[in-house]
Amino acid sequence: MTTLEPTPAPQQRSVPKLSFTDAEAGAKTFPGSESRFFEYYKPKGRKRTHYEDVTIDVQPDPRHYLSQGWLYSFADGQAGYPLEWTVLKAWGEDTNTPPKRYAASGGQATADKVGWPATGWHEFRDPNEEWEQTIYRYNANVVRQMTQNIDNARETKAFAQWNPSWVRFVERHASAWMHPEHGLGLYVFVDANRAAPTNMHNNAISVNGMHRIRFAQDIAMYNMTLANEIEGFDGTAHREAWYQDPVWQGVREVAEHLTAISDWAEEVFCTNIVFEPLVGELFRTQLVMHSAPGNGDYVTPTVFSAGEYDYAQRDLRYTRAMFSLLTEDKEFAEHNKSIMQGWLSTWVPRCLDAARQLQPLWSQPEAKPPRFEDSLDAVKERFAGICRDLNLQPSKELGQ
Amino acid sequence: MSRQSLREAHQKIQELSWEPTFATPAKKYGTDYKFSKAGKKDPLKQMLRSYFPMEEEKDNRVYGAQDGAIRGNMFRQVQERWMEWQKLFLSIIPFPEISAARAMPLLFSTVPNQELHNGQAIQMIDEVRHSTIQQNLKRLYMNNYIDPAGFNSSLRNFHNDYCGTIGRQFGEGFITGDALTAASIYLTIVAETAFTNTLFVAMPAEAAANGDVLLPTVFHSVQSDESRHISNGYATLLMALQDEDNRELLERDLRYAFWNNHAVVDAAIGTFIEYGTKDRRKDRESYAEMWRRWIYDDYYRSYLMPLEKYGLTVPHEEVEEAWNRIWNKGYVHEVAQFFATGWLVNYWRIDPMTDEDFEWFEYKYPGWYAKYGEWWENYNRLATPNGHHPIAVEAALGNIDYQYPHRCWTCMVPCLIRQDTVHDKVDGQWRTYCSETCHWTDKYAFRPNYNGRETPNMGQLSGHREWETLYHNWELSDIVVDMGIVRDDGKTLTPQPHLDLDADKMWTVDHLRGLPFPSPNVSLNEMSDEEREEHMALYKQGGPGGRHAAAAAG
Numbered sequence: 001m002t003t004l005e006p007t008p009a010p011q012q013r014s015v016p017k018l019s020f021t022d023a024e025a026g027a028k029t030f031p032g033s034e035s036r037f038f039e040y041y042k043p044k045g046r047k048r049t050h051y052e053d054v055t056i057d058v059q060p061d062p063r064h065y066l067s068q069g070w071l072y073s074f075a076d077g078q079a080g081y082p083l084e085w086t087v088l089k090a091w092g093e094d095t096n097t098p099p100k101r102y103a104a105s106g107g108q109a110t111a112d113k114v115g116w117p118a119t120g121w122h123e124f125r126d127p128n129e130e131w132e133q134t135i136y137r138y139n140a141n142v143v144r145q146m147t148q149n150i151d152n153a154r155e156t157k158a159f160a161q162w163n164p165s166w167v168r169f170v171e172r173h174a175s176a177w178m179h180p181e182h183g184l185g186l187y188v189f190v191d192a193n194r195a196a197p198t199n200m201h202n203n204a205i206s207v208n209g210m211h212r213i214r215f216a217q218d219i220a221m222y223n224m225t226l227a228n229e230i231e232g233f234d235g236t237a238h239r240e241a242w243y244q245d246p247v248w249q250g251v252r253e254v255a256e257h258l259t260a261i262s263d264w265a266e267e268v269f270c271t272n273i274v275f276e277p278l279v280g281e282l283f284r285t286q287l288v289m290h291s292a293p294g295n296g297d298y299v300t301p302t303v304f305s306a307g308e309y310d311y312a313q314r315d316l317r318y319t320r321a322m323f324s325l326l327t328e329d330k331e332f333a334e335h336n337k338s339i340m341q342g343w344l345s346t347w348v349p350r351c352l353d354a355a356r357q358l359q360p361l362w363s364q365p366e367a368k369p370p371r372f373e374d375s376l377d378a379v380k381e382r383f384a385g386i387c388r389d390l391n392l393q394p395s396k397e398l399g400q
Numbered sequence: 401m402s403r404q405s406l407r408e409a410h411q412k413i414q415e416l417s418w419e420p421t422f423a424t425p426a427k428k429y430g431t432d433y434k435f436s437k438a439g440k441k442d443p444l445k446q447m448l449r450s451y452f453p454m455e456e457e458k459d460n461r462v463y464g465a466q467d468g469a470i471r472g473n474m475f476r477q478v479q480e481r482w483m484e485w486q487k488l489f490l491s492i493i494p495f496p497e498i499s500a501a502r503a504m505p506l507l508f509s510t511v512p513n514q515e516l517h518n519g520q521a522i523q524m525i526d527e528v529r530h531s532t533i534q535q536n537l538k539r540l541y542m543n544n545y546i547d548p549a550g551f552n553s554s555l556r557n558f559h560n561d562y563c564g565t566i567g568r569q570f571g572e573g574f575i576t577g578d579a580l581t582a583a584s585i586y587l588t589i590v591a592e593t594a595f596t597n598t599l600f601v602a603m604p605a606e607a608a609a610n611g612d613v614l615l616p617t618v619f620h621s622v623q624s625d626e627s628r629h630i631s632n633g634y635a636t637l638l639m640a641l642q643d644e645d646n647r648e649l650l651e652r653d654l655r656y657a658f659w660n661n662h663a664v665v666d667a668a669i670g671t672f673i674e675y676g677t678k679d680r681r682k683d684r685e686s687y688a689e690m691w692r693r694w695i696y697d698d699y700y701r702s703y704l705m706p707l708e709k710y711g712l713t714v715p716h717e718e719v720e721e722a723w724n725r726i727w728n729k730g731y732v733h734e735v736a737q738f739f740a741t742g743w744l745v746n747y748w749r750i751d752p753m754t755d756e757d758f759e760w761f762e763y764k765y766p767g768w769y770a771k772y773g774e775w776w777e778n779y780n781r782l783a784t785p786n787g788h789h790p791i792a793v794e795a796a797l798g799n800i801d802y803q804y805p806h807r808c809w810t811c812m813v814p815c816l817i818r819q820d821t822v823h824d825k826v827d828g829q830w831r832t833y834c835s836e837t838c839h840w841t842d843k844y845a846f847r848p849n850y851n852g853r854e855t856p857n858m859g860q861l862s863g864h865r866e867w868e869t870l871y872h873n874w875e876l877s878d879i880v881v882d883m884g885i886v887r888d889d890g891k892t893l894t895p896q897p898h899l900d901l902d903a904d905k906m907w908t909v910d911h912l913r914g915l916p917f918p919s920p921n922v923s924l925n926e927m928s929d930e931e932r933e934e935h936m937a938l939y940k941q942g943g944p945g946g947r948h949a950a951a952a953a954g
């Protein structure tokens with residue numbers, strides 16, 4: 001073995017031969033031949049779900065089986081997915097500290113020491129059960145349907161029905177919504193997917209991030225189509241509005257502050273529990289979707305309702321499950337609730353302020369939407385309901 | 401869409417980002433690299449409107465193939481030798497995939513270029529795809545392959561077995577420490593650009609040759625996302641090269657990352673490809689031949705070397721030495737022998753090598769038989785319990801000439817090429833290293849200063865890095881119970897050193913009683929200076945094939 005070049009492979013063709021091995025399930029009975037389930041985790045329900053099988057414990061935990069601990073640390077000594085990256089707590093995190101391992105300690109992961117789950121964090125399951133197939137099926141359906149809707153509108157000259165003030169409204173304001181979707185998608189959700197303590201959390205959060213980035217692009221592509229289809233439609237107005245128009249500066253300010261939060265749970269909570277109902281749904285549903293039909297536009301609502309569905313039916317759903325587990329935690333419910341109340345008292349006024357700055361938009365379309373105050377009341381009620389579901393008090397900051 | 405409107409659409413997507421004025425995104429992760437805000441264009445130009453349907457289509461093909469394979473009774477013709485190693489491979493691989501997803505935010509904090517962040521977000525969800533599609537494949541194997549043991553415990557045992565740490569670096573290395581070192585150089589510039597070829601191209605080819613058409617289906621689908629990730633990495637690298645101050649760090653990180661990837665990936669994938677296959681056609685490429693083509697020619701010569709025009713020195717010595725280890729020093733063979741020595745603390749079955757295998761090895765790696773043949777004959781002889789001990793214990797008793805190796809503190813593959821072993825007292829502990837570069841990695845690279853400059857963001861090597869430490873002097877029967885590698889009858893081991901599933905041919909906990917297992921590193925640290933130096937001098941004279949020094953001399 002002293003030459004430096006491998007033996008060149010001979011030139012003639014050959015193919016691997018297959019042989020009959022009979023290595024299929026059930027071909028033989030022997031110890032272990034029937035144990036066909038992932039035995040290392042406890043399912044939430046009676047049966048293991050497909051989602052659980054492909055998700056749980058891919059991200060390891062020294063409180064479970066990771067007997068040698070994390071192999072790399074940051075400069076400050078933190079490693080893996082530190083529980084300290086949020087101030088919220090889940091049962092077991094103080095008492096079931098990672099076992100001390102040392103020479104001859106053994107792995108210390110048997111059921112009588114650290115069982116599964118070791119902490120309340122591991123109880124979280126994404127109710128949407130997102131994994132590879134669901135992610136692509138869902139989002140592919142959305143973009144396909146949306147493209148068809150827009151194509152159809154173009155062919156039937158639907159945009160010609162729009163009154164001029166509505167054209168201005170869509171180019172400048174409805175389109176401006178692409179920016180917060182994009183910024184929060186990247187710098188709240190994609191950003192937070194590094195930080196939460198389990199794979200269940202981080203996968204759900206990453207899917208949320210993609211919903212937002214997709215919806216941002218949906219609006220951008222729609223805007224591009226409109227610029228090509230509608231004479232005089234200014235495809236750059238949304239940017240100018242987002243940067244300069246006083247009505248948008250409150251939203252931009254609160255969005256930028258959301259991205260500046262470093263606690264992963266706080267950024268997810270404040271965005272999905274506070275910002276989304278009080279600002280997001282206020283703008284998307286109460287204003288854009290309610291105004292469009294009266295102004296001859298049945299297309300924009302189909303674009304916006306896709307984003308609305310992402311949030312209301314999927315992203316809010318996992319967020320509720322994630323945080324209600326913490327407000328009902330058998331050890332830290334009070335601790336968590338008081339922290340979340342603190343977040344509410346900071347972020348509800350900020351979001352209401354941003355919402356109020358949007359108010360002039362309610363008088364811009366020719367066919368007016370419901371009154372601003374009614375719209376605001378509706379989203380406040382929606383927000384209060386979400387808070388009540390989480391056992392939180394919404395009232396003080398809402399000024400009701 | 402026309403080219404024109406595609407360009408227009410991509411332009412439009414770039415309008416989504418904005419320069420914040422009220423508050424800026426939290427900087428959670430740090431780097432010692434310096435970046436000036438500069439426009440590297442997003443190389444991907446991937447829009448979600450086309451991305452989601454494209455991936456869905458790829459998925460449909462994968463799941464269609466899976467249904468077809470099961471209907472076609474694929475498992476009647478898969479090789480158990482191969483499938484057993486999938487218990488390890490498919491434990492490892494979903495973790496680096498998901499870690500790559502988690503790594504993307506490290507770059508948000510540190511690389512000031514929003515265009516690139518778009519591509520990184522798509523990479524994130526690609527990686528979620530890869531992780532879960534691979535978990536799903538493992539689940540399918542568990543449900544349809546004859547022996548589910550080990551698949552069913554994979555994410556417990558990968559986290560506690562005796563070679564899990566080797567694979568786990570390839571994953572943890574992406575997400576922790578200096579953001580650029582981890583998420584850019586280690587992950588994209590080295591792992592994805594160089595080593596995914598062996599993972600996602602060589603593995604599928606070998607799987608197919610062993611009757612498994614599903615691994616190729618899944619992994620080619622995964623690999624088809626990879627070129628976009630490679631472009632992400634290259635764009636970041638070009639940005640880093642714009643500041644001369646970064647060169648020294650780039651050189652440090654390329655050196656560390658290339659060597660660690662070599663040590664880890666070649667250990668694992670090399671073993672799967674050479675020792676996990678039944679395909680012994682002489683014209684099938686050996687792992688060494690593939691490595692020469694993909695890593696040496698395609699990566700080193702065509703990708704790394706051209707970077708030198710930017711004033712960078714790429715790790716020539718490490719590349720040459722990696723090749724030297726694979727081709728001349730028997731790296732893969734030594735590793736496979738180590739895995740098989742420790743068969744009883746793994747969670748899969750390792751098939752003995754036969755005459756046909758010997759012939760192939762001798763043909764592909766002339767001189768193989770003289771080094772490893774006898775040991776594998778012993779392995780075969782001791783495969784079924786028959787009044788003797790497992791081969792590792794027979795070796796400890798002096799009945800087989802194999803000296804249980806020291807671990808490399810850095811890459812955690814043992815110091816198998818004995819003459820290259822380095823020992824040193826680092827952080828107050830005597831440590832062993834497989835190579836100069838691994839020694840340098842621990843002692844000089846992963847430190848808060850480097851060559852006299854402050855590197856306050858550099859990560860640290862941590863954890864109980866020698867697996868054997870935790871079980872120092874435990875009885876083997878207690879170790880396997882503690883690890884959870886016992887089958888559901890409560891006594892038969894999950895791992896076996898053969899493929900025979902007759903219960904009376906299988907090893908049980910009872911066969912392992914009264915057999916203590918000392919940690920080489922604990923023992924080393926208990927020695928006097930004199931004892932230690934003598935011990936290490938002899939150790940370095942040992943090999944190949946784990947022979948003791950005396951035997952090597954004689």
Ligand SMILES: [Fe+2]
Pocket residue numbers: 497500526527530622
């Ligand atoms: Fe991947």
Ligand SMILES: [Fe+2]
Pocket residue numbers: 663808809810811812813833834835838
């Ligand atoms: Fe090493």
